[in-house]
Amino acid sequence: METKIVLARPFSLERQSDQETNYKAPNILRRILSLFKNVRPGSDVSCFKLPPEFNMPKSELQCYAECVYSTALDILSNLNGGKTPLDRLISVVAWTISAVRPLWFGVAPYNPTLGETHHVSKGNLNVLLEQVSHHPPVSALHATDYKENIEIIWCNSFVSKFTGTSVEARVHGKRELKLHNHGETYEMNSPNLLIRIFPIPGNDWVGNVTIRCIETGLVAELSYISQSFFRFGTNQRLIKGKIFDSLSKKILCKIEGHWDSTVTVKNTDNAEVRVIYDAKEVISGLQAPIVKDLESVWPTETVLVWSELSEAILSKDWEKSKRSQEKYRRKTKGASQRKRIKRRKLGT
Template structure:
């Protein structure tokens, strides 16, 4: 009876997904001196080169969502069915170009001055979008490691990620390298596409801002096709009209022949140019892919796991959206204290935490995970 009452009182709060921001409403509104001063004050006692994985932001600087949800949204929050396009390509090259477009679609804008919560150990995020079922679990807290498994049995598609952000403070900026490989499997074609993630740069001085940078490599061992995508940051120049640039090439690894040149902006349009005939076409339109995104809904609230992000952070989500900062501070502290209590309990019993959904290993090759179940079941949370 007590458990039923506690479950009824617990808030389970879903929030709107991140979307593409235009120049008119992007970072500019977050560059006020008072916000910059508050951010600078956070890093007063942090030395350059410091590991920030244990650094806790106060709720005033938090988005009302977990990083686990942000990873998940990059997969299921799209207005276009890019995964079906990948699967329906007539040739290996057609499918590879569609995978490049899909990979670009997982890049989402962040706003300077706010960040998602650090997921707690064992936190999950389970959502369905059409026939695509997505499950994420935080399989390590220190260091933070996230595993993702997604399946679409109708399209016969599987996705597997295991990644670890590694943020470092560099004095006037924060650079977060994301380690780990993302896999997309088109099982009907016997093709596996492996790719990494760009690095996140948060510049504090001289001009505050957030951007993605670095090289993303996409490869398909079965076809020998490779893509090299360079995310160009305006970190040093700060040129307003030339940010979020992406350039690259698609080539045949056996002959090293460049088949297509890639050029554009990942928050606008990306084009490819055929090196044989010079024809140019758009392969990705961010406005089309990310328009009209709305908050997911509950299909069945009774089936939501206690470990679900929207459940773990429900009270904090609500407090932040209501701008009740005192209640937000209390809600965040409540979650953190509960986690410390669970750690003490495990240590006193000599127990080791074990993932419920993945087989996890950590060796010289890095963190690796494999799903316990072959497919992801339908979720009680539905993305529209």
């Protein structure tokens, strides 16, 4: 039987077509409320099992990887172009903002299985992810641009809490971006995802992000600001921040804008303002990766692991999708049990 590969289009600024979103469940808000009717506020829903009607045909691993490889403008390879440490930090800030993408409300990616991988090559860039833990869910990423001598390492772990009117997914883990040509390492965290159910459904990226260059002592602080409760005002997808010298505490630049449109930086010495990020240039017109050689794809790759379920979801065959989902759950549970037994035998 021929295996059908399904790789969904990346998150981008454009509204998804009907063909891409026809797997959405009907009466989506009512269905979401029915899911949480027996869940208490403050409960951890990180491992909450969603019916297949609420899944999009892609794994969380693909979502993470898209933040690195899926850009219309090659913003990553340009990080080395800055002449000064401040210029390079500003470029890193712009790259960090590019990793924040608009999400679809009402559907979520698959929770990756233990040992699942996602590997994509684009030009000089190689990106590899692996699900290294299932309980708690932890994903690890390693990417290299061998031409520009750039390396990215990060480890993500979500902890989701139901508040009664929303779900907030806190993203734990450190991200590192290394510019080896300049001997610079940038450490950063990531914003949190807020899924608002009442009064107006929607998704927001919220929270504070700190980007620190270990060698130069320069620091950027960004705030992703949530909309008001009723979505009044003009602060939709607003981002504000500053860049300062951690030794002298002097503020060098101020950052302001909207992460889904443009972001500017203002030099505090000469009041010069310039655009450092344009979302239309970076995350528009994005296309899904292409599988060039099916025989060379690892059996752990997300395109193979979830192919049966993704095909069933896209065809709205919910009975088949439920059977496929249950098969993945049994497989993951068995892998976790085998791992625990192995650890006990090793005495770890």
